[in-house]
Amino acid sequence: MLNLREVLPKMPKAELHVHLKGAMPVEVFTALLNKYVAENVLETILSEERDYYSEHDNIRPFLSPRHWSAEEVLSLFCYDDFDQFLATWLFTGHFIRDAEDFRRLVTAVIENQRSQNVVYAEITVAPPEYLHRGIALEDMIGCLEEGAAIPGIRVQWIIDLVRNNGVPHGVDLLKRVIQLRTPSIVGITLGGAEHRYPPAQFAPVYDLARNHGLRLTVHAGEASGPESVWDALRVLGAERIGHGVRAIEDESLISYIVEQDIGLEVCPTSNVRTGIYPSLEAHPVKALYEAGAPVTINSDDPTFFGTTMAEEYAYVHALGVPEEGILRMIENGFKYAFLPEDEVRKYLDDVEREWGRLRLEG
Numbered sequence: 199m200l201n202l203r204e205v206l207p208k209m210p211k212a213e214l215h216v217h218l219k220g221a222m223p224v225e226v227f228t229a230l231l232n233k234y235v236a237e238n239v240l241e242t243i244l245s246e247e248r249d250y251y252s253e254h255d256n257i258r259p260f261l262s263p264r265h266w267s268a269e270e271v272l273s274l275f276c277y278d279d280f281d282q283f284l285a286t287w288l289f290t291g292h293f294i295r296d297a298e299d300f301r302r303l304v305t306a307v308i309e310n311q312r313s314q315n316v317v318y319a320e321i322t323v324a325p326p327e328y329l330h331r332g333i334a335l336e337d338m339i340g341c342l343e344e345g346a347a348i349p350g351i352r353v354q355w356i357i358d359l360v361r362n363n364g365v366p367h368g369v370d371l372l373k374r375v376i377q378l379r380t381p382s383i384v385g386i387t388l389g390g391a392e393h394r395y396p397p398a399q400f401a402p403v404y405d406l407a408r409n410h411g412l413r414l415t416v417h418a419g420e421a422s423g424p425e426s427v428w429d430a431l432r433v434l435g436a437e438r439i440g441h442g443v444r445a446i447e448d449e450s451l452i453s454y455i456v457e458q459d460i461g462l463e464v465c466p467t468s469n470v471r472t473g474i475y476p477s478l479e480a481h482p483v484k485a486l487y488e489a490g491a492p493v494t495i496n497s498d499d500p501t502f503f504g505t506t507m508a509e510e511y512a513y514v515h516a517l518g519v520p521e522e523g524i525l526r527m528i529e530n531g532f533k534y535a536f537l538p539e540d541e542v543r544k545y546l547d548d549v550e551r552e553w554g555r556l557r558l559e560g
């Protein structure tokens with residue numbers, strides 16, 4: 199019997215569903231916040247969106263200009279509903295304002311992933327969030343390519359075209375990304391409000407991406423039910439599904455996912471913190487595993503949800519997924535990666551070797 203709590207942080211892991219800003223270390227956000235409070239950026243925010251932010255208990259203190267410690271900033275990430283999470287997400291965006299901030303964010307996130315023994319990461323970046331602050335797409339992509347060269351971890355980028363901006367915007371942004379594309383940009387996704395912007399209408403975006411050799415995933419089966427996952431698979435031709443947990447509500451969909459070998463990017467804590475499920479105990483990850491669905495485990499927005507990759511696996515184990523199921527999910531992180539087969543094979547060998555070594559150690 200392994201002591202999984204000790205083994206999980208040491209295991210080589212892959213993460214397929216993590217948002218760049220959502221993984222921003224608290225220390226880095228604190229430094230950016232203090233930098234811009236000193237430059238009076240709060241005044242510009244206050245005139246634009248004061249009422250909206252001051253409605254939220256966790257954000258209100260941060261509207262007063264002063265110097266903050268990282269410990270104090272942790273309280274910004276304490277909230278209990280989706281609106282508060284969304285407001286906090288938007289609030290943090292005010293403090294990533296130029297290419298230098300963006301580079302700092304990219305470097306810090308990758309180094310943090312590496313320190314958790316995440317050896318392979320597909321990190322999702324939503325350019326609209328930063329374009330909106332005046333950071334040029336060229337500069338962003340330059341920073342992403344530099345980040346991918348950081349040693350000790352392999353990183354590829356997934357571009358989130360942000361469904362709330364609509365289809366024409368998605369097509370335009372994707373065309374610009376394709377023009378500027380560098381080797382580490384591997385695929386696309388759509389984040390945002392799934393229930394208001396269902397997948398099917400985005401077929402032109404996904405066709406364009408496919409025609410340019412980009413790999414396809416999409417957030418579906420999170421806020422909306424099985425019909426959204428069906429459309430993601432049949433209309434968009436998604437190769438993986440971001441979340442996809444609500445597929446469990448449709449037996450024929452689960453059979454299809456198993457037959458077609460579609461990787462699910464499951465993020466347990468995220469689903470509880472955004473109110474998809476009332477508690478971890480109510481989360482269907484064990485049912486998905488038992489149904490034979492290809493489950494991968496991910497942290498989504500670890501800073502905003504107060505979690506890590508090792509903790510996510512530990513929660514899944516606590517929900518009754520046995521040791522061999524946890525190993526299967528760690529392997530799936532590589533198996534369903536947008537990587538060439540020979541690289542996947544090499545990572546799977548490393549996983550097997552480390553698991554065996556840590557077992558002997560324990």
Ligand SMILES: [Zn+2]
Binds near residue numbers: 417
């Ligand atoms: Zn996500």
